[in-house]
Amino acid sequence: MGKRQAGQQARVISTGGHYDLVLDGPGGGINFGGLIMRYLMTVNGGGRAPDKQMYADMGRFVEELARAGVLLATGGLDRGTHVTASGGNITLTDGPFTESKEVIVSFALIEARSRDEAVELARRFWKIVGDGEGDIRQVFGPED
Secondary structure, eight states, X not given: OXXXXXXXXXXXXXXXXXEEEEEESTTOOEEEOSOOEEEEEEEESSXXXXXXXXXXXXXXHHHHHHHTTOEEEEEEOOSOEEEEEETTEEEEEESOOSOGGGSEEEEEEXXXXXXXXXXXXXXXXXXXHOSOOEEEEEEOOTTO
């Protein structure tokens, strides 16, 4: 599998109920293929507040991923409750937490054929969101 070259643009295409992430550009095209894996993409707090343009751009991106069958779930998260278990004792701590940039405020659960494909989708996401932090983590289940 090749690497993304300068000037290549990512797009998701749907064919026969399946999807492909294709990179088009001066270096030719790359069609990512392989086994389906799940990835959790998260966004930490502390970034810029969404405006109308970000909502519109994100709406189009989410719709594209949903139509292609890539997006399994997405949403925002409340401040939550932190759970600590130690020596049989459970401690619950309600937010807000001192470092908002450490709190996960939204997520997307996607299916991708490779880590590279998940990273490409995350790159597109972060171009919409702008500055901030988050993670991409592979999700394992009983079948993995």
